[in-house]
Amino acid sequence: MSEKVRIRRDIASMSAYTPTTSLDVFAGRLGMDVKDLIKLDANENPFGPSPRVKEALANLQHVHVYPDPESGRLRELLEAYIGVPKEQILCGAGADELIEIILQLFIEPGDVVINTPPTFAMYGFDAPLYHGQVIDVYRREDFSVDVDAIETAARQHSAKLLFLCLPNNPSGNLIDASDIHRLLELPLTVVVDEAYIEFAERESLVSRVGDAGNLIVLRTMSKWAGLAGLRVGYGVFPSALMPQLWKIKQPYNVNLAADIAAQVSLQDVNFLMTRVATLVQQRMRMQIAFAELPMLSPYASQSNFVLNRVLGMSAEAFRDRLARAGIIVRYYNKPRLEDHIRISAGTPEQVDRLLQLLAQIATS
Numbered sequence: 052m053s054e055k056v057r058i059r060r061d062i063a064s065m066s067a068y069t070p071t072t073s074l075d076v077f078a079g080r081l082g083m084d085v086k087d088l089i090k091l092d093a094n095e096n097p098f099g100p101s102p103r104v105k106e107a108l109a110n111l112q113h114v115h116v117y118p119d120p121e122s123g124r125l126r127e128l129l130e131a132y133i134g135v136p137k138e139q140i141l142c143g144a145g146a147d148e149l150i151e152i153i154l155q156l157f158i159e160p161g162d163v164v165i166n167t168p169p170t171f172a173m174y175g176f177d178a179p180l181y182h183g184q185v186i187d188v189y190r191r192e193d194f195s196v197d198v199d200a201i202e203t204a205a206r207q208h209s210a211k212l213l214f215l216c217l218p219n220n221p222s223g224n225l226i227d228a229s230d231i232h233r234l235l236e237l238p239l240t241v242v243v244d245e246a247y248i249e250f251a252e253r254e255s256l257v258s259r260v261g262d263a264g265n266l267i268v269l270r271t272m273s274k275w276a277g278l279a280g281l282r283v284g285y286g287v288f289p290s291a292l293m294p295q296l297w298k299i300k301q302p303y304n305v306n307l308a309a310d311i312a313a314q315v316s317l318q319d320v321n322f323l324m325t326r327v328a329t330l331v332q333q334r335m336r337m338q339i340a341f342a343e344l345p346m347l348s349p350y351a352s353q354s355n356f357v358l359n360r361v362l363g364m365s366a367e368a369f370r371d372r373l374a375r376a377g378i379i380v381r382y383y384n385k386p387r388l389e390d391h392i393r394i395s396a397g398t399p400e401q402v403d404r405l406l407q408l409l410a411q412i413a414t415s
Contacts, residue, residue, distance in 0.1 A: 061179060068176050077379055089404060091395040092381040094220070094247070094356050096277035098326045098398065101319040104278070104312045111308060118310050120302040125310055126285075128317040133270070135257050135287050141296050142313075144304050146246055146269045146284035147173055153212070153242060153267065154181035155299050156292070163210040167196050169221060169387050171244060174214035186210065189387065194222035194350065198230045205237045213237070216244045218251050221383065221393040223352025225253055235263050242267045247354040249275035249327050250334070257287045264289050274355060275327050276316040281309040330355045334396040340406050341394075344413050356395045366390050376408050 071093040074085045081088070090097075126137040143149040150173055158164065160182040166175045168187050178185045186208055188200045196215065204210065213234060217226050234241055245268055248255050257268045268287045273279040283305060288296060305313075316323060337357050341349040346369070348360040361369045370382040370392055381393040397405065 065179065068172060071381070077374075081374060081377070083377055087377045089378045089397060089401045091397050091401070091405065092379045092393075093279070094274060094354070094393075094395045095279045096274060096326065096330070096355075097395075097401060098277060098329075100277040100312060101316055101323055103315045103319050107311050107315045108308055111311060114307060116307075117303050118305060118307040122305050122310055125305070125314050125317075128314055129285055132317050132320065133255065133257050133287070135260065138293065139260065139287050139290055140285055141288060141293070141300065142283065142285045142305050142310075143300075144284070144306075144309070145273065145282040146244060146271045146286070147177075148282075148304060149269055149284055149286045150174065150177055150214075150242075150244075151181070152296065152300060153286075154178060154183060156295055157211050157240065158183040162212075163208040165201060165204055165208075165210045165213040165239075167201070167213075167215060169194065169383070169385065170214070171216045171220045171246075174216075174244075178212075183212075184208075190219075190222075194219060194224050196226055196230060198233055201234065202237060205239055210237075210239050212240050212242060214242045214244065216246070217253075217256075218247045218352070218354040220247065220354070221356070221358050221381070221388070221391070222350055223247075223354040223356060223358055224350070225251060225353050231256065235266060240265045240267060242269065244269045246271045247274055249324075250331055250355045251353040253353065260287045260289060264291075267292075272313050272316060276313070276323055277326075278309070278312055278316065281306075281312050283309045283313040327355075329399070330396045333399060333402045336402060337394065337396060337405075340409070344409055346413060347409075356393050358391055358393045361390050361392055366392050372412065373405075373408065378405055378408060 074088055074090055077088055122142040125142055126140045129140050130137040154177055158181045162183050164178040164183040164185050166185050166187050167190055175185050186204050188197060188204050191197055243256055245255055260266050260268055270285050272283040334352060334355055338349050341347040341359055346363050350358045366382050370380055373380055
């Protein structure tokens with residue numbers, strides 16, 4: 052790079068985030084046809100969106116005009132869906148954008164953000180980009196949060212933000228209500244990411260946002276509604292924060308297609324929830340089947356995926372063996388996860404094929 056070009060030194064020295072990729076890219080890497088692949092690595096909804104979404108997008112009007120910068124109709128439908136006033140809802144291009152907006156709002160250089168790995172990687176990845184200092188408070192061996200350690204770190208470092216994923220990604224476990232209550236007593240803002248709450252036997256925390264004052268809840272349309280490729284998320288915020296959030300949000304962050312697709316999905320909730328129920332059944336089916344295999348030790352999950360410790364071989368080799376058969380799963384080369392893989396729930400037919408392959412591996 053030219054000496055005249057002086058980028059931030061912290062970015063020059065940081066590691067890049069490694070996301071999953073598309074079916075087309077995987078097909079090219081594996082030398083296979085897309086139709087022969089089963090993608091179980093990113094917790095996407097294999098059923099896709101409501102058929103009404105496809106119809107609405109095929110007839111999309113006014114693409115040449117900027118979308119509603121406030122996503123007004125979408126927020127009205129979200130109010131009906133989650134029972135929270137639309138005045139407390141902000142929409143974004145996926146929950147990822149809302150994480151960035153929160154960091155922009157709260158963090159000044161050097162402010163501390165508490166992260167609880169192993170968890171969703173974007174909390175720890177994004178915070179330094181907005182000049183935050185990340186303090187990692189690792190989860191226990193069973194992936195439960197260490198509340199005592201979080202309390203100590205929060206007070207020691209005068210932390211401003213705490214990010215929690217509920218159910219946690221990649222482990223799929225919940226956080227006890229009593230622990231949430233304790234953490235909300237801390238002098239910081241607690242951001243709870245409920246990307247997978249529709250799959251859990253647990254009520255959302257959105258109803259507590261108004262009373263708590265220091266609670267933010269993030270949700271998404273990516274998983275349960277099958278809109279991962281369109282990027283639609285939303286957050287429920289204390290009323291006092293909303294005027295500040297409107298100041299810094301990009302005006303047209305939710306594009307027209309995403310806005311319409313989310314609206315249509317929220318008008319077809321009953322249909323989509325039947326698919327959610329099917330994915331929960333398949334996740335439970337996988338948990339039971341995995342536990343009977345000699346090379347997998349699954350963790351109980353309240354999401355649409357199952358995390359497993361791999362036994363008798365490396366997790367990377369296990370992932371590659373599945374990939375050669377056209378089944379793509381997620382391997383994490385990270386602390387506490389080096390010997391783990393995460394497998395998303397698929398359609399019943401996809402899970403049939405997965406379990407058949409795993410039975411072959413177990414006897415080979």
